[in-house]
Amino acid sequence: MQEQSGVLHSNQVNPGTIGKVKAVFPALADWPEEVITENLDRLREAYRHLKGDCGGLYTSNGVPHIHEVFLPEAEPGTFRKEVCLASRQRAAEKMVELAGFPKRHLTLSLDQLEAKEKVLPYIENYLENKKAGRGLLIIGPTGCGKTQLAVAAGAEIIRRYLETVNFVHLADLCNMFRKAIKDDDTEYRLERLISSKELVIVDDLGSISASEFDLANINSFIDTRYREELPTVFTSNLNRQDMTAFFGERVTSRITEMCESIVLTGPDRRTKRGESK
Numbered sequence: 001m002q003e004q005s006g007v008l009h010s011n012q013v014n015p016g017t018i019g020k021v022k023a024v025f026p027a028l029a030d031w032p033e034e035v036i037t038e039n040l041d042r043l044r045e046a047y048r049h050l051k052g053d054c055g056g057l058y059t060s061n062g063v064p065h066i067h068e069v070f071l072p073e074a075e076p077g078t079f080r081k082e083v084c085l086a087s088r089q090r091a092a093e094k095m096v097e098l099a100g101f102p103k104r105h106l107t108l109s110l111d112q113l114e115a116k117e118k119v120l121p122y123i124e125n126y127l128e129n130k131k132a133g134r135g136l137l138i139i140g141p142t143g144c145g146k147t148q149l150a151v152a153a154g155a156e157i158i159r160r161y162l163e164t165v166n167f168v169h170l171a172d173l174c175n176m177f178r179k180a181i182k183d184d185d186t187e188y189r190l191e192r193l194i195s196s197k198e199l200v201i202v203d204d205l206g207s208i209s210a211s212e213f214d215l216a217n218i219n220s221f222i223d224t225r226y227r228e229e230l231p232t233v234f235t236s237n238l239n240r241q242d243m244t245a246f247f248g249e250r251v252t253s254r255i256t257e258m259c260e261s262i263v264l265t266g267p268d269r270r271t272k273r274g275e276s277k
C-alpha cells in the first residue's frame with residue numbers, strides 16, 4: 001500500500017526520515033540516529049498499528065481480536081509492549097454494533113446527555129455492580145430520553161470495559177417468547193439472553209398490552225435475573241403504582257430491589273422537535 005506522506009515507508013534511510021520518525025514518536029527525542037536506523041523495521045511496525053492499519057484476526061462472533069504492539073520508550077533502543085489502541089477500538093465498535101441498540105439512539109454519546117451524571121456512578125462501578133447483579137431502572141415520561149440514556153450508558157460500558165451488553169425492546173422480547181416455542185434457534189437465543197451474566201437492557205417495560213402469556217414470561221424473565229443476581233437495566237414510563245398494576249407487587253418489588261432508580265424529567269423531545277419545524 002502506498003503511504004500518503006511517505007513517512008517511515010522508504011526502504012532506504014533518507015536524510016528526512018529520521019526527523020519524520022521522531023515527529024511520529026516523541027519518545028525518540030534522545031535516540032541516536034544509528035539506533036533509530038537499526039530499529040526502523042520495528043518503528044515502521046509500531047507506526048502501522050498507531051495508524052490503525054493493522055487488521056488481523058477475528059473472534060468467532062466477528063469481533064476483531066485485540067493485539068499488542070511494541071512502542072518505543074525514551075531509553076534509546078527500548079520498546080514497551082502495549083495493547084494496540086486501534087485494535088481495541090475496532091473491537092469495541094463491533095461489540096456496540098452487536099449489542100442490538102436501535103440505530104436512532106446511537107448518534108448521541110453519553111457525554112452529550114445532561115442526564116449523564118445520573119448514570120455515571122453506576123458505569124464507574126460497573127464491574128462490581130455486575131458481580132452483585134445490580135442494574136438500573138430508568139423512569140420518566142414518554143420522550144424524555146430514557147432509551148437514549150440507556151443506550152448511551154450501554155455503549156459507554158462496552159467502550160470502557162469491553163464488556164458485552166444486550167439491548168432488547170420489551171415487544172421484541174415478547175415476540176421471542178412466542179417464537180421460541182416452535183423455533184429452536186430463537187429458544188437458544190432467548191435462553192442465552194435470560195441467563196446472560198452480561199448486562200441486559202430491557203427497553204420500555206409496560207409499553208405493550210401484554211397478554212397473560214407475555215406477562216408470565218416477562219415475570220419469569222425478571223424472576224430469573226433477580227434470583228441469579230444478573231445485571232439488568234430497565235426503562236419504563238410506568239410509576240411504581242402503574243408498574244404494580246401491570247406486573248403485580250412481587251415482580252415490581254424485585255425490580256426495585258435489583259435496580260437503582262434513575263428518574264428523568266423534562267419535556268417530550270419528540271413533540272418538541274415536531275413543533276419547532
Ligand SMILES: Nc1ncnc2c1ncn2[C@@H]1O[C@H](COP(=O)(O)OP(=O)(O)O)[C@@H](O)[C@H]1O
Binds near residue numbers: 143
Ligand atoms: N439529551 C438529549 N438531547 C437531544 N436529543 C435527545 C436527548 N435525549 C433523547 N433525545 C432524542 O429524543 C428522542 C426521544 O428520546 P427517547 O430516549 O427515545 O425517549 P424515551 O425513551 O424516554 O421515550 C429520541 O429521538 C432521542 O434521540
Ligand SMILES: [Mg+2]
Binds near residue numbers: 146148203
Ligand atoms: Mg424509549
Ligand SMILES: [Zn+2]
Binds near residue numbers: 048049050052054086
Ligand atoms: Zn494494531
